[in-house]
Amino acid sequence: MKNFSRREFIGTGAAVAGAAAAGGLAPLAMAQTPTLSYTPEPGAKLRVLRWKRFVQGDEDQFMINIANFSKKYGVEVRVDNEGWEDVRPKAAVSASVGSGPDMIMGWFDDPFQYPTKLLDVTELCNYLGAKHGGWYEVAKQYGTLNNKWISVPWAVIANAMVYRASHMKAAGFDTMPTDTAGFLKLCQALKAKGTPAGFALGKAVGDGNNWVHWLLWSHGGKLVDPKGNVVVNSPETIAALEYARELYKTFVPGTLSWQDPNNNKAFLDGQISLTANGISVYYAAKTSNDPKMQEMAKDIEHAHFPVGPVGKPMELMQITQMMLFAYTKYPNATRELARWLMEPEQYNPWLEKSIGYGAQTLKAYEKNPVWHTDPKAKVYGEGPAMVTYHGYSGPLGAASAACLADYIVLDMVAEASSGSRSPKEAAERAAERAKRYYRV
DSSP states (O other), rough: OOEEEOHHHHHHHHHHHHHHTTTTOOOOHHHHOOOOOOOOOTTTTEEEEEEOOOHHOOOHHHHHHHHHHHHHHOEEEEEEEOOOOHHHHHHOOOOOOOOOOOOOEEEEGGGGGGGBBBBBOOHHHHHHHHHHHOOOOOHHHHHHHHTOOEEEEOOOOOEEEEEHHHHHHHHTTTSSSHHHHHHHHHHHHHHHHTTOOOOOOOOOOTTHHHHHHHHHTTTTTSSSSOOOOOOOOOOHHHHHHHHHHHHHHHBOTTTGGGOHHHHHHHHHHOOOOOEOOOHHHHHHHHHHOOOHHHHHHEEEEEOOOOOOTSSOOOBEEEEEEEEEBBBOOOOOHHHHHHHHHSSSHHHHHHHHHHHSSSSBBBBGGGGGGHHHOOOGGGHHHHHHOOOOOOOOHHOOHHHHHHHHHHHHHHHHHHHHHHHOOOHEEEHHHHHHHTTTTTOO
């Protein structure tokens, strides 16, 4: 196949659109899609680093896709898996020393910490967007810098409220409250029934960061303003932290040390009835050979986060990105692997086998049956269209990436929730920490 340059690609698309507008193209011609491929270098061998799976089907299908790539192209691909908290520092070291995996599946805006150390993937991402219905806005926000694509957004690890429906009803609630005031009452009622909630407050890349940013934003607080000025020490933040303190009183003990696996285990062990998580809890129960787990799966439901005083959904979900490092000896092979993984022959089975644990970043994959055959997956499929980027409302860049890596918002909520600092003290400390990175 021909490797279309970005100029050729855009020009061809414009010509097709213009001819169609003039009535000069038949419907069949309009159905044609662009093609792009990269020819791997002779003798290419690739190393990929990704995060350890929470859903077995994710890893199984991913490795099938990798094996099929190797078989087609004759390119050996080694895949290493690391804990979620370990991927970010390993990627930073690789970028710094100029050696390591050719591709790393990183988090959030990690690419913004070392954009000059990454391959330009503008041509590839423009092709993928044009072919597959366009990128969601959040994917463009995380994947581009100065109108250039610096990473390939692979998936949104969607997050939602995960709860036991029977326990909620026993606590006096037929449905998940849609506002934060009602949500606090639900958590208080669950604790009174001995079936408490639990939300990660340790260094949890996904579950911890997701829910604490929702907590902050839902009350009108934010770390920085659109110009990058640190504004976290505000009345809105104090209100959010006061709410967090009351919410924390309803939690099962131990959440201050929870990382991403802990709430999964606590939920499946019956210690908690409500948490914020991906679809992995449901997946584990549904696919278990234990009849008790299968019964639990029937009782598990999912819902979007409640809306706070700001009056609109404000949800954070982690995005995972393919970072292609410029030090690779095999840039064509690396780009081709990224393209391969994003094409429907590989991407659709991956979505299905992981029952939607990773939600799509390209809009065409909204049509995947996984979002429509099981009603319990629906909430996660809606995630990419509604997620807010974590640096809200400031610019994404090295500062926002560093603040997230330093867990500034998560630490602030943990300090105020536990009482180790007052809400005011926690907000003041967060502001001082953030100013080290934001130098406006």
